[in-house]
Amino acid sequence: xxxxxxxxxxTSTTALVDAEFLENGAAxxxxxxxxxxxxxxxxxxxxxxxxxxxxxWRRYRQMLxxxxxxxxxxxxxKPRDWRPPPPSSSTFPAAAADSAFQSDLVRDRLIQHQRHxxxxxxxxxxxxxxGMTALxxxxxxxxxxxxxxxxxxxxxxxxxxxxxxxxxxxxxxxxELLQSWTGGRSGRQPATFASWLAPGRAEVGPRRLLVxxxxxxxxxxxxxxxxxxxxxxxxxxxxxxxxxxxxxHIYPVPKLASLSHLRRRIRSFETSLQVDHLRGQRPDRGTxxxxxxxLELEExxxxxxxxxxxxxxGMTLEAGSDGQLERAWHQLVGRLAELGCSAVPLTHRxxxxxxxxxxxxxxxxGWGRDMTASALATALPFIRAGLSTxxxxxxxxxxxxxxxxxxxxxxxxxxxxxxxxxxxxxxGKSYTSKLLxxxxxxxxxxxxxxxxxxxxxxxARLLGEAVVELGxxxxxxxxxxxxxxxxxxxAEVAQRAAASMPVLERLAMGRAEEGLLAExxxxxxxxxxxxxxxxxxxxxxxxxxxxxxxxxGARLLAGRLRHFTQGPDxxxxxxxxxxxxxxxxxxxxxxxxxxxxxxMQMVLLHLEAELSxxxxxxxxxxxxxxxxxxxxxxxxxxxxxxxxxxxKLGAGLLVVSQVVEDFLNSEVGNxxxxxxxxxxxxxxxxxxxxxxxxxxxxxxAECDLLRDAEPGSGLVLVGRExxxxxxxx
Numbered sequence: 001x002x003x004x005x006x007x008x009x010x011t012s013t014t015a016l017v018d019a020e021f022l023e024n025g026a027a028x029x030x031x032x033x034x035x036x037x038x039x040x041x042x043x044x045x046x047x048x049x050x051x052x053x054x055x056x057w058r059r060y061r062q063m064l065x066x067x068x069x070x071x072x073x074x075x076x077x078k079p080r081d082w083r084p085p086p087p088s089s090s091t092f093p094a095a096a097a098d099s100a101f102q103s104d105l106v107r108d109r110l111i112q113h114q115r116h117x118x119x120x121x122x123x124x125x126x127x128x129x130x131g132m133t134a135l136x137x138x139x140x141x142x143x144x145x146x147x148x149x150x151x152x153x154x155x156x157x158x159x160x161x162x163x164x165x166x167x168x169x170x171x172x173x174x175x176e177l178l179q180s181w182t183g184g185r186s187g188r189q190p191a192t193f194a195s196w197l198a199p200g201r202a203e204v205g206p207r208r209l210l211v212x213x214x215x216x217x218x219x220x221x222x223x224x225x226x227x228x229x230x231x232x233x234x235x236x237x238x239x240x241x242x243x244x245x246x247x248x249h250i251y252p253v254p255k256l257a258s259l260s261h262l263r264r265r266i267r268s269f270e271t272s273l274q275v276d277h278l279r280g281q282r283p284d285r286g287t288x289x290x291x292x293x294x295l296e297l298e299e300x301x302x303x304x305x306x307x308x309x310x311x312x313x314g315m316t317l318e319a320g321s322d323g324q325l326e327r328a329w330h331q332l333v334g335r336l337a338e339l340g341c342s343a344v345p346l347t348h349r350x351x352x353x354x355x356x357x358x359x360x361x362x363x364x365x366g367w368g369r370d371m372t373a374s375a376l377a378t379a380l381p382f383i384r385a386g387l388s389t390x391x392x393x394x395x396x397x398x399x400x401x402x403x404x405x406x407x408x409x410x411x412x413x414x415x416x417x418x419x420x421x422x423x424x425x426x427x428g429k430s431y432t433s434k435l436l437x438x439x440x441x442x443x444x445x446x447x448x449x450x451x452x453x454x455x456x457x458x459x460a461r462l463l464g465e466a467v468v469e470l471g472x473x474x475x476x477x478x479x480x481x482x483x484x485x486x487x488x489x490x491a492e493v494a495q496r497a498a499a500s501m502p503v504l505e506r507l508a509m510g511r512a513e514e515g516l517l518a519e520x521x522x523x524x525x526x527x528x529x530x531x532x533x534x535x536x537x538x539x540x541x542x543x544x545x546x547x548x549x550x551x552x553g554a555r556l557l558a559g560r561l562r563h564f565t566q567g568p569d570x571x572x573x574x575x576x577x578x579x580x581x582x583x584x585x586x587x588x589x590x591x592x593x594x595x596x597x598x599x600m601q602m603v604l605l606h607l608e609a610e611l612s613x614x615x616x617x618x619x620x621x622x623x624x625x626x627x628x629x630x631x632x633x634x635x636x637x638x639x640x641x642x643x644x645x646x647x648k649l650g651a652g653l654l655v656v657s658q659v660v661e662d663f664l665n666s667e668v669g670n671x672x673x674x675x676x677x678x679x680x681x682x683x684x685x686x687x688x689x690x691x692x693x694x695x696x697x698x699x700x701a702e703c704d705l706l707r708d709a710e711p712g713s714g715l716v717l718v719g720r721e722x723x724x725x726x727x728x729x
Contacts, residue, residue, distance in 0.1 A: 013198035016211075016354055017182070018362040021193045022171040026122075026148055027360060034122040035361040036148050037174055038156060038166040042116050042382045044722050045231055046400040047715075049700040053230045056162060061377035063158030064250070065307045068151050070121040073248040074359045075381045076181065077237045080111040095442050098729070102394050105728055111404055114237065115177065116382045118166070119361035120155055122148045164382055165720065177359065181245070183212045202351075208325065209350040214318055215325040218353020219333075220367050221313040223342030224375075234383040236315070236335055238402065240328035243318040245357035246381060251310040251368060255301065258308040261370070262298045269294060297372070309376050310368035315343075316357040384721075393439040395432075395716060396728035399705075405725040407678055407718055409652055410445065410618045414677045414719075417618065417652030418643050422660050423682025428711035430624070432680060432727045433656050434459050435712075437622055441465075448579060449622040450603055452596060454586035456624070465581030470572045470599065477572040480504060480564075480602050481533070481540050483609040493533045499605055501526060502634035504545075506598035507573075508560050524554045542573050572599060579607050597632045604642055611649045619651040627659035636668040643675040660684060664691040681706055682714040 020028045027035045045053060152168055159166045169177070175196070178184065184197040203210040208217045225232070237244060253261070269291040273283050300306035317332060319325035336343050346353040352364040392408030410417050419436070423429045434456070441447045441463045449456045460467045470477045482500040505517045508525055517525070528548045532540045543565050549558035564573045583603055585596065600623070607621055629635040643653050655676065663669030673679070673695065684692060684706045693703055702715060705724055712727035 013200070013202045014192070014194040016199070016202060016351060016358075017194040017197045018355055018358070018360050018364075019178075019193065019197065022174060025168055025170050025174075027174065029360065029362060031362070033361070034148055036120045036122075036152050037169045037359065037361075038118045038120070038152065038159070039169055039173075040116045040118060040159065040382050041165045041720060042114065042384045043163055043380075045383050047699055047701040047705060047722075047724060052699050056380070057230045057377050059162045060380050061373050063155075063162055064252075064309070064373045064376055066154070066158060067250070067252050068154055070249070070251045070361075071155065072119040072121070072359075072361045072363070073250065073381055074115075074117040074119065074357070075237055075244075075246040076115045076117070076359065077244045077246075078113045079241055079243075080113050098439070098442065101729065105394070105397065105404075111406065112238065112384075114384065117169075117177075117359050118155065118159070119359060120148065120151050121361050122151065181243075181358070204351050206348045207345065207350070208322070209354055211318070211354070214320055215322050216316060216318045216350070216354060217325060217329060218314060218316040218346045218350055218357065219343045220346060220353070220356075220365060221315075221336070221341050222344050222367065222369070223340075224369070225340030228339075228378045230378050231380055231383040232339060233313075233379050233381050236332070236339070237381075240317055240332045242320075242324060242328040244332075245316040245318075245359075247314050247357045247359075248379060248381060249312040249314075249356075249363045249368070250376065253308040253310060253370075255304070255307075258301050259298065261308070262294055262301065266291065266294050266298065307373040309371050309373065311371050311376055311379070312356075312363060312365065312368045313379075314346075314353060314356045314365060316353055393436065393443060394728075395436070396712075396726045399713065399724035399726055403723075405716060405723045407716060409440070409678045416643070416647045416675060416677050417620075417650075418646065418655070418676040419652065419678040419680070420655045420657075420663075420673060420676040421680045421682070422657055422663065422684075423680075423714065424660070424685045424688070425658050426711065427658075427682035427684075427709070428713070428727065429656050429658060429682060430455060431712050431729075432682065432714075433622065433624070433654060435727050435729045436680075437620065437654065438462060438729075440620055444618075446619045447581065447622065448607055448619065449582040450585070450600060450607075450624065451582050452585045452600065452625045452628065454584045456582045456622070457584065460582040463581075467582045467584060468577050468579065469584045469586070470577070470603075477574050478577060478602050478606050479540075480507065480542055480573050480598070481529070481545065483606050493530060496533055497526060497529045499638075500529065502632070502638045503598050503602045503605065504529065504561075505634055506601070506632055507564055507595070508557050509594070521554075521557055524549070524552065525557055528552055528554065528557075573602075579603065579610055596628050597635045600629055601632075601635045601638055604639070608642060608645070608649075611646070611651050619649075620654055621646070621651065622654040622656070624656045626655045626657040627662045630657075630659075630662045630666060630669055633668075636666065636672075640668050640671050640675070643672055660688045660692065664688070664695050670695065677719060679717040680714060681717070683707070683709040683711070 018029045018031070020030055022028075025036060027037075029035065043056065045056070048056075156166045156168075178197050182197050183199040184195075199212045201212060208215050210216070233246075237246065269287050272287050273291065276283050276287075297306060301308065315332065317325060317328050319328055333343055346365065349365065355362055356365045392406045392411070395405045395407055397403075398405050408414075409419050421429050421433050421436075423432075437447055437449070438459060447459075447463060447465060449459065451457070457467050459465075480500065480503045482496050501522075504525060505522060508521065509517050528545060532544050532548050536544065542561060546558050546561050546565060549555075549561070564570065585599055585603075604621070604623070611619060611621075623629070623639075626639070629639045639655075643655075646653055653676070655672065657663060663673055679696070681692065681696065686707065689703050689707065692698060692706070696717065698706070698715075702722075702724075706714060710726070713725065716723055716725050
């Protein structure tokens with residue numbers, strides 16, 4: 001070790017790495033211990049009620065009581081300077097204005113990239129608890145003395161009951177995570193595992209560590225608040241504007257050691273009170289209270305109603321300069337003081353603090369604090385209040401934190417690219433949908449909008465897209481028999497007929513028929529359709545189908561369909577318009593309530609065919625007033641099928657509806673909701689709240705937010721994550 005300027009000392013960077021190697025998802029430490037890592041998805045408790053928080057606390061407490069050995073909980077937080085994605089084309093007049101607006105909005109807001117891990121110990125090194133090594137045991141021959149895989153399964157099952165999903169990191173994932181935080185890289189010489197993890201250079205000072213030119217400082221928490229709620233430690237992750245690593249080293253204390261420790265404390269309290277009595281002094285009330293608490297805790301530990309642990313909490317800050325580190329340090333210490341915590345900087349032990357918070361399950365500091373399972377469970381760190389990604393589009397600011405709400409519907413990690421927007425009349429559905437579609441369009445997404453009433457034409461002009469009005473003139477529509485087929489084999493004909501039947505059934509339905517065409521009429525219609533498609537797979541039209549029905553003697557069906565080959569609506573069902581931009585259905589006027597589901601289904605049928613022949617990515621189909629399609633059983637099933645098939649075409653579906661009950665009270669509607677990975681819930685009527693609460697697992701606080709939400713405000717749910725947002729443009 002060589003002395004540097006300002007009392008700092010340059011040291012070997014491999015001394016900052018405790019791992020010797022990784023093998024089969026386990027890390028071997030220099031001390032002889034083995035570790036395995038689980039990565040977790042955090043819980044979002046910002047809008048959870050007291051009952052839900054109590055349930056999570058109880059289950060987490062049960063998980064802690066059942067721990068098979070020591071564990072380390074890590075929260076790794078990196079703030080990101082989020083900027084709106086550059087527009088795909090500079091010709092959009094709104095691109096520069098929206099980019100400037102978003103840049104102003106993100107000031108003093110946070111985009112936090114967080115990773116949460118739980119590292120499971122086997123053959124632990126010396127822990128803070130006296131005599132604990134002897135009680136826990138050590139392995140032999142360099143192998144774990146316990147089944148590490150079984151411990152991972154046990155802990156993972158306990159986390160699942162809490163509501164935390166976990167996955168075990170393999171060697172490559174763990175190595176990549178460690179290198180992203182240490183600045184290490186593979187291929188260094190000499191080729192040792194420690195050299196691949198270690199930073200390029202390090203300089204150790206009494207109050208800070210200089211790692212690859214970045215300033216690092218660590219502290220430990222020595223005092224805790226008297227009264228706390230679940231997740232009281234999570235806000236600390238949002239305090240400093242720099243990289244932060246937080247760790248909780250948790251050591252279960254065996255029952256015999258717990259009782260022995262408690263009885264020593266009881267004897268100490270009793271002796272102190274006896275001395276006061278012999279001196280003729282009043283007994284100290286604090287000592288009496290402590291004795292009562294210790295006796296009660298001893299009884300609970302004896303009856304296995306409570307368990308004792310030792311916990312050490314450490315934090316490491318990393319910033320680009322000493323000035324940035326100093327400012328972040330004061331913010332962090334101030335936030336801890338607000339929470340009622342006492343923090344001690346690791347002066348002259350900064351290297352140990354750096355190793356303590358590195359996600360390898362090593363605790364060289366060893367400053368533990370006795371704590372019960374009930375108290376320890378309140379320090380659950382795997383909690384977040386917002387929803388943000390490094391890429392995607394901005395919805396707006398969070399309603400419950402300083403974070404921004406950023407979503408990426410077309411992320412490759414999503415099971416599908418579908419979005420659903422549900423809200424009552426006047427809740428801001430059109431505003432929010434247009435905002436999302438506009439920003440996706442500016443980022444390069446191609447938009448196809450099914451517009452029943454003509455309110456999205458301004459969006460088309462904004463994005464430079466075309467506006468197509470069905471039925472504007474003769475031949476300016478679409479073929480209800482579907483797009484031209486690519487073959488005339490039985491399978492191709494049957495597939496095309498099945499896709500066209502929901503449209504034709506709706507057109508052939510009499511005014512007295514509700515929901516479905518009579519069975520015998522539907523069979524006749526399908527037979528005629530199969531025959532004409534078999535003869536003319538690429539050119540069959542509605543007029544040919546009418547003639548075929550006349551030839552079969554089905555004059556009732558032929559008469560009903562003939563209405564759509566002539567008259568004011570004939571142009572809607574004839575032609576082959578290119579479906580780009582906004583498709584307006586405002587020209588469908590005669591018997592609109594009955595015809596609109598058929599026309600919307602016809603447009604979706606042609607859109608899917610167009611997407612099938614185009615590899616362009618990504619594309620978004622926006623369907624407004626989707627409740628119209630759910631009014632017809634056939635159209636509802638077809639919409640559900642489309643929501644499943646679009647993922648393979650690299651496209652997404654944006655469904656907008658104000659009649660929430662139609663979705664929640666039908667089996668097909670619930671399937672469509674499940675097929676939408678991104679869900680936006682805006683203000684709701686009181687009668688819809690109970691069904692929404694059951695369908696989406698909403699808390700009482702989230703239900704209250706939906707009752708009183710301002711237009712354009714509500715909840716966004718992406719998979720298991722959720723956030724309260726206010727759309728801003």
